[in-house]
Amino acid sequence: MTTTHHEPAAEARTAGPRLVDKAQYGLAAFLVVVGAYVLVDAVGLEDGFADQPVQPYAFPYVVGAVLVLLGVLLAVATARGDRPEAEEGEDVDLSGGSDWRTVAMLAGVFLLNVLLIDLLGWAITGALLFAGAAYVLGSRTPVRDLAIGAALSVGTWYGFYVGLGIPIPAGILDGVL
């Protein structure tokens, strides 16, 4: 595991600044944009009360300015060949490339849950979330996954409702559950 993540480091040392992690410019740009937004938002704030020693815009000015600075520094470091040390984990295999398609599909399944939960209720969207995520991650038994998901979502709904006294909205199943 660790050997594979040390290779890019070695490359960066030998090949020098030519090997650049271009995606990191994206992160640098993100930091500048967030910092700029914080600054713009702070400009819109009005003076607080006369006896308020720290104005509401004081902290945002500092935080926004530093974020912009960090973004610039990161861009400079990136251009000089600085490379990130991606995080490892039990189920993480960094030796292969990154599978961003799976990530996008997983995020899509999650987004569906966000959009539908008010309408359909947790008992349904929870089951869809579980089955959908399992499918995206490589499970090929959709019927079983859906059954497990439904058991989990209905089970947690009743568990929270009866066991913990937390009434999760039932959505479309109101009256059925």
Next chain:
Amino acid sequence: MDLLLDGLANAATPTNLFFAALGVLLGTAVGVLPGIGPAMSIALLLPITYSVGPDSAIIMFAGIYYGGMYGGSTTSILLNTPGESSSVVTAIEGNKMAKAGRAAQALATAAIGSFVAGTIGTVLLVLLAPTVADVVVKLGAPSYFAIMVLALLAVTTVLGSSKLRGFIALFLGLTIGLVGTTTGQARLTGGQPLLADGIDIVVVAVAIFAIGEALWVAAHLRRKPLEIIPVGQPWMSRADWKRSWAPWLRGTAFGFPFGALPAGGAEVPTFLSYITERKLSKHPEEFGKGAIEGVAGPEAANNASAAGTLVPLLAIGLPTTATAAIILVAFQSYGIQPGPQLFENSGPLVWTLLASLFIANTLLLVLNLPMAPLWAKLLQIPRPYLYAGILFFASLGAYSVNFQAFDLGLLLVFGLLGLAMRRFGIPVLPLIVGVILGPRLEEQLTTALDISGGDVSTLWGEPVAIVVYVVIALILGAVVLGALRKDPETPSVDDRPMARTGAGTSDRGE
């Protein structure tokens, strides 16, 4: 002592013992699962404790805390890929022992060592925390402000390989902490009324830990399954005991003080414990092939440092590890405000908590040793189900707080941020601590300047504040010097001692 006995009486009712056992089992079950560390276990299980009374919630929480920690060590011994940095050292010898057919002994020395270290650590905590609180309670807002700045700086610069990335994480966290209307005007809410109360730290933590991890794993899912070593009932021979007890005590001695420092964390003490045991061992030839001392010492150091982090957390209100940050959130939700006034304001609850830590630690040993083979089976859970389950329970936890689809949207947004942070090697801890301490930093500054009537010199008007600023200056000086000393053509990609040892041993092993 009487106070502790009162706490024990509160905690040891049959109902509460049931909750403690439930907490230990849930915490271990979740903590054993690959990809879930102690901080994530607690964040995921937190909503369950909200609905029971404060006493029961606290004792259940103590169980979850110790269970989650123990679960992590099981994972690193049976799978040679530690999930969190504090288990890296345990995995070095632990996994070698397991491969040599001594998994049972490795698990036993880890569990009993954790128990010994946890018990001693909790005793030290009981002795120290009230004393520290007594000292800290006399400090004014300027000193608090200085100490918080120091804590933020310490978690950002002391750990982790890239200081730049540490500061990026910190200021992203401070930005998230700005959201809301605490100053009387809406900041960074974008006109969204649901953001008026700020962003719930539980949502941020669950998103960064759980959703971010699930998405990151999705990008790099290991296609060939990991080798899992079967394990029977943990036990130790007389010789194992003889080789384990001294490392347990030495590990505890390393772990507790490091945990109690503002830049706490288990990385340094577990590593120091490992080198010490290798030097002192009568069987140095076994190191690298599965020496029991190399599991006993670091595991004890790990647990003792976890107890140590509770000293600044309870007495000053400063979280210094990701787990401690989540614990702080948990306490606040139980109506406990950690800090110097804690022992006066919510005395009974705190003593119940401290007593609960003892009970949970004992239950852990009693329940988990016999159940180890069962926990090992959890490692075989199919990965699609594991990560689908993490997404499922993370959503449930975030949704059950306010029943707002908006919170789930936030969960996704911060989950994507968590993914990006893993991709770009940005540490999580400074962000979480920044979210928590940012608003309090502003509050202390306001209080300090309020009292002085706007006179800024009050900030260095207290001796403690001056000392802390000197320490801050030293740290900043070291960071700047370190940056200057580096050859600009070869920016540091890796100057962590931990990563080097990890790499070194795995190179030797394979």
